[in-house]
Amino acid sequence: GENVEQHPSTLSVQEGDSAVIKCTYSDSASNYFPWYKQELGKRPQLIIDIRSNVGEKKDQRIAVTLNKTAKHFSLHITETQPEDSAVYFCAAGYTGNQFYFGTGTSLTVIP
Amino acid sequence: EAGVAQSPRYKIIEKRQSVAFWCNPISGHATLYWYQQILGQGPKLLIQFQNNGVVDDSQLPKDRFSAERLKGVDSTLKIQPAKLEDSAVYLCASSAGGLFGYTFGSGTRLTVV
Numbered sequence: 001g002e003n004v005e006q007h008p009s010t011l012s013v014q015e016g017d018s019a020v021i022k023c024t025y026s027d028s029a030s031n032y033f034p035w036y037k038q039e040l041g042k043r044p045q046l047i048i049d050i051r052s053n054v055g056e057k058k059d060q061r062i063a064v065t066l067n068k069t070a071k072h073f074s075l076h077i078t079e080t081q082p083e084d085s086a087v088y089f090c091a092a093g094y095t096g097n098q099f100y101f102g103t104g105t106s107l108t109v110i111p
Numbered sequence: 112e113a114g115v116a117q118s119p120r121y122k123i124i125e126k127r128q129s130v131a132f133w134c135n136p137i138s139g140h141a142t143l144y145w146y147q148q149i150l151g152q153g154p155k156l157l158i159q160f161q162n163n164g165v166v167d168d169s170q171l172p173k174d175r176f177s178a179e180r181l182k183g184v185d186s187t188l189k190i191q192p193a194k195l196e197d198s199a200v201y202l203c204a205s206s207a208g209g210l211f212g213y214t215f216g217s218g219t220r221l222t223v224v
Contacts (some may be wrong), residue, residue, distance in 0.1 A: 006153075034212045043202065044154065051209040089153050098144060098167060099213075101153030 006102025
């Protein structure tokens with residue numbers, strides 16, 4: 001099956017700075033790469049996703065890039081705010097099928 | 112649209128007892144997933160249903176875990192008997208399939224003492 005690795009496991013940034021989280025995957029057949037944000041005690045919420053036919057996608061302060069050749073994808077958060085503090089999970093898989101999750105990155109934005 | 116409903120929200124049981132969790136997916140979503148999330152880790156798939164059929168249960172510890180989705184709508188996940196290492200959040204998710212991702216429920220936090 002798919003194996004997803006995520007780095008770093010913890011990340012602290014000053015408010016206003018950028019944060020980058022990186023993931024690698026093993027199965028070249030994976031075609032869908034969602035990112036989830038999970039606040040303490042709450043459900044994971046989809047924040048952005050990218051499909052294998054696209055190299056980059058942006059939604060306001062959040063962007064995701066995908067390098068299919070290298071089998072890695074990254075989440076970029078610009079102008080970070082305290083409310084961005086949460087655990088972020090990357091995932092990889094096929095649409096309509098199960099996703100394999102990374103181990104999570106705990107992001108802390110320091111005011 | 113209504114989200115994925117799960118109950119109960121919290122459950123504390125002693126080891127060797129049994130427990131059941133319930134999930135009602137988003138209306139019309141054919142695919143339903145049960146994930147186990149141990150504290151500090153990413154969600155791990157236990158079982159995937161397509162309508163009322165099992166697509167993948169390769170990571171379900173079948174000696175103690177069972178799940179069903181008899182009418183292709185809501186689903187029940189059972190653990191019998193529970194072990195200490197089963198303490199986790201059990202997340203249900205549903206998907207319309209095709210090109211869509213999926214939505215998680217709020218989860219059931221299980222503590223086995």
